[in-house]
Each structure stands twice: as structure tokens, then as C-alpha cells.
Amino acid sequence: MIHPIPPGTRDVLPDEMRELRRLHRAMIDVFESRGFGEVATPAIEYDEVLARGAGRTADSAYRFFDERGDLLALRSDMTVPIARLVASRYANAEPPLRLCYLANAFRAVRPQRGQMREFAQAGVELIGAPAPAGTVEVVEVLEATLDAVGLDRAVIGLGDADLYRQLLSEFGIEGEARDAVLGRLAAHDLVGLEVELSELDGIGDEQAATCVALSQLRGGREVLDEARAMGGSVVERATARIGETFEALEERGVADRVQIDLGLLRDLGYYSGAILEVYDPALGHVLGGGGRYDELLKRFGVDLPAAGFALYLERVHVAQMEESSGGEGS
Amino acid sequence: MSVEVAGMGHAKSEGPLKLAVPRGALLGETLDALDAIGVDTSEARGDSRSLVFETPGLTLVTMRPSDVPTYVEAGAADVGITGKDVLLEQADRVVYELLDLGYGRCRMVLAGRKGDERLGESERRLGMMRIATKYPRIAERHFEATGRQVEVIEVKGSIELAPLIGLADGIVDLVATGRTLEENDLEVREEILECTARFVANRVAHKLRAAEVDEMTAKLREGLAR
Numbered sequence: 222m223i224h225p226i227p228p229g230t231r232d233v234l235p236d237e238m239r240e241l242r243r244l245h246r247a248m249i250d251v252f253e254s255r256g257f258g259e260v261a262t263p264a265i266e267y268d269e270v271l272a273r274g275a276g277r278t279a280d281s282a283y284r285f286f287d288e289r290g291d292l293l294a295l296r297s298d299m300t301v302p303i304a305r306l307v308a309s310r311y312a313n314a315e316p317p318l319r320l321c322y323l324a325n326a327f328r329a330v331r332p333q334r335g336q337m338r339e340f341a342q343a344g345v346e347l348i349g350a351p352a353p354a355g356t357v358e359v360v361e362v363l364e365a366t367l368d369a370v371g372l373d374r375a376v377i378g379l380g381d382a383d384l385y386r387q388l389l390s391e392f393g394i395e396g397e398a399r400d401a402v403l404g405r406l407a408a409h410d411l412v413g414l415e416v417e418l419s420e421l422d423g424i425g426d427e428q429a430a431t432c433v434a435l436s437q438l439r440g441g442r443e444v445l446d447e448a449r450a451m452g453g454s455v456v457e458r459a460t461a462r463i464g465e466t467f468e469a470l471e472e473r474g475v476a477d478r479v480q481i482d483l484g485l486l487r488d489l490g491y492y493s494g495a496i497l498e499v500y501d502p503a504l505g506h507v508l509g510g511g512g513r514y515d516e517l518l519k520r521f522g523v524d525l526p527a528a529g530f531a532l533y534l535e536r537v538h539v540a541q542m543e544e545s546s547g548g549e550g551s
Numbered sequence: 552m553s554v555e556v557a558g559m560g561h562a563k564s565e566g567p568l569k570l571a572v573p574r575g576a577l578l579g580e581t582l583d584a585l586d587a588i589g590v591d592t593s594e595a596r597g598d599s600r601s602l603v604f605e606t607p608g609l610t611l612v613t614m615r616p617s618d619v620p621t622y623v624e625a626g627a628a629d630v631g632i633t634g635k636d637v638l639l640e641q642a643d644r645v646v647y648e649l650l651d652l653g654y655g656r657c658r659m660v661l662a663g664r665k666g667d668e669r670l671g672e673s674e675r676r677l678g679m680m681r682i683a684t685k686y687p688r689i690a691e692r693h694f695e696a697t698g699r700q701v702e703v704i705e706v707k708g709s710i711e712l713a714p715l716i717g718l719a720d721g722i723v724d725l726v727a728t729g730r731t732l733e734e735n736d737l738e739v740r741e742e743i744l745e746c747t748a749r750f751v752a753n754r755v756a757h758k759l760r761a762a763e764v765d766e767m768t769a770k771l772r773e774g775l776a777r
Contacts, residue, residue: 409648498758
């Protein structure tokens, strides 16, 4: 008899589980070897605690009442629960704190898309280490992790979370109009972006063109010069932030697989400063991402800068299989 | 850490870029646009039953326009060309929309039978219009945005049939010349939006094959300007 399970969830059988377990171990070994201690937090938390971290962005997809009538929620990532944990359990600890995890998180799915409601993430959070040194350490751990799981062709995109918000403010675009433009940028809809910008009052053609062109700049150090040539103090500051991080990565010898990307835009509400995204040429989807969230801990009453990353375990597994089978059409 | 968690796509990045080419109404002008940027489309123009055509520098993969976002999102094709109508109907597919190619221009419209007041009457007396369409999400969004209630009936085949034999009060469909509407005694009641062909790219290909994708975008843009 077939007893159904909800769409977007799945069982794992021994052959796959063995491989996943090897992957777990390889990743956690890298994290631990670099001083990141593994933690676990409850899958369900009080909704108001998670909402405190989520800021303006989407709430938890799954919420329910417990027997006392309190509103609970399933976590949608690990960064917010770890921020909560740090504020409660390590409030007086000497920073920086190095924590890592391998845990399942839960998100809403759109029907008919083969998306997962429940998925595993492996990642680290480095709390109390400011940019650029903290960012560089996180990137180093990320690279070591990718190497350890055989994804030596993977590329890390490095962008800046504040660039467009600040750029649009500089152009005098605020409120709903700014959200509409950011929405087009986040959806990667360049055609719509040009239309949206052209319909805005008070923004010149040149400014609109700058906004579109910036979002397409990605590559090596040279893109920072190209961006700077477009002018403006916001671009200057953002490129300076990225440049500083990139130089620090170069000094540590880990900049080779980092692609500077001024088009990066992460959709979670807590990012500020450097943001990261991970790609592998064998997979058409993003493997994971992360970045700085210097303002998040403040929402929990601890004023510490922080950065981290998370990789989707199942996607890393697929990429690993594709890479190891190698070559075209395999 | 990202909100979007889609299914797994298996892609290979070796060899030339793979371009998803729409069959059907957009095919001719798409091949013309490719000719204009120096792609050899002679094989694809033949009456070959093949679906994949290797040219120097670009692999052409032909498919239904509505499949293009699926292949490109998964990375099975690195870049693709399809109509804005398809992209809007599948708005949850994550692809980069890089360029409006300008051709394949057509309108998404609400149409009803000529001289027939059923659309208005259903709305007034029943509080709800019945709309047949192949574009249920575009239709739903349009009526929601204009504050009207509709029952959207999704059909796959000749949409013009639905109001003729009473399945629906009207239709939401794509119109190029308007001849099909005319032949079936239907008329445009409302314009919803205008659609053209768009150049799209896979999210990872846009990052990892940036130079090739940018070069192709630039060439297509130049080709349009000529």
C-alpha cells in the first residue's frame, strides 16, 4: 500500500543516505578543523522570536498553535535561530564565536515545481568578526568546504547587499518606487527594470543606464574600475567595500575562484555589506550563499557584526555526482 | 539562505552555449535574428526532424516556446528565446530576462462574441465572468488587478471554441493579426498587455559563462538596432 507524504518532502534510502552521510562528515570536518563548533537548535521555535530576525521579509511558512495556544513556527533557515542562540547563551562570551550546523529547514513551495519544503543546509556563522577579515575567513572556510567535497570548479560570487538600496536613495528614489525597482533587480528582469526606471520621475537616463549596467558587471577586479567609472559616491563606497574584501582574499591566496558580481542581490532581509553566492558549472542552480549580517544580532540585543554561509546539501550532492561522473552527456 | 529552493537541474557547461530556440510562430524571426549575428541556421531551417543543431560557437535546441523557461531554469539550455507571454505565465521560473528582441509582437486580449452582451451580463447578474484561456495566471492576475471576479477555465486547444458553444463568456488569448478572432465572430474587448520575444539566460550560466552570454546579448542588441 502507498501512504502518501506531503509534496516537497522525501524519504532517504540507505544508498543515498550513505553518500549524504559522507558528505555531512566531510563538511563538518572542515568546519570543526577551522574552529567552528557544531550546534543544533529546535526545528520549531516561537514565531515572534523568528519574526524578530526575519525583519521585513517573508514570515515562516509553517505556523501552528501548541497546546497552550502559543504560536510556533518551523525555522526557514539557521541564521536566525543561531542569532537567537548566541544572544541567549553566549551574551557574555568573548567574541568572535565560531559556530556551524547541518540542519533541516522549511520553506513554502509553489505547486508543480518539484521544490523541497524540507531541505538540509550545512553552514557556518562567524559572530563578532567585522569586515573584511571576518568575510575573508568565511570565504576561506567555504572554499575549503567546496574542495573537500570535490567541487574544485565551483565559483563564489561576491557582491554588496547595500549597493542598490543606497544607489536608488542617492537618485532620490524611495519607498514603493524603490521596492519596485529592487523587485525587478531581484527577479533579474532587465527589460522590466529599464521600463520601470524610465517611468520614474526625477531619474535621468544616465542614472537609469548606470543602474542597469551595474547589475551586469561581473568578473575579476577590472569590474570595480568599470563600476567606478560610472561615478557616484554610493558606487564608490560599495566598490571600495568589495575591493577591500577582494584584496584581503588575494593576500590570503583565496581570490582565484571568487567572481566579483555587482548584480548580486540576496532576498533575505538581514544582509548588509558583502554577500556571497556559490555556483558549480555542473549544476544549473545556485548551490548556496551567504554574506554579512552586521545588523541581525542587534535585533536580539547583542551588537556584534557577523557573517556566514549555507550550502544546500542535496544540491551539493547532485553537483558532486555530476562532477565525478565527468564529461559531456554523462 | 536563499528563499528560492527549486528542483535540481543538471547542466553541463562544456562546449558551445546551448540556445533554446522556440518552434512555431517565433521560429522564423528567431532564425533571422540568429543569422544577423552570424550563426549558421541553414540546418535548422531545413525540414530535418532533428531537435538539436550544432553550429560553430552555438548549439541550437528547438522546442515548444512554453518549454523554454523550463530548460533554461534548469540549466539544460544556457540561454533561450521565448515570448513574454510565456515568461509571464511561468513567472515563478527563475531565469534572467536580458533583452527585448522586439519581434513576435502580439497582444494579450480579452475577447467576446461580437454584439454579445454575455460578458457584461454575467458580471452584473452572476457576479462572475467565465473566461476560457491557455494563460490562466495572466488572466487571473489581470482580473484581480482590475477588481473583478472571474472563473478561469483552462483549455489547451482552440480557445475560440469556448464562447461559441457556451463553455465561457469570453476568452483571454494572444492575438497577432486578429484574423482568427474575426473568423470566429469574436472581437477584442480589452487589451491586457503587449508581448514580444525575449532573450533569457540561466542564472548560473549568466555568472559562469559571463563573457559568452554578454557577447551574445550585445550582438543581438546590435542586430536589433540595424
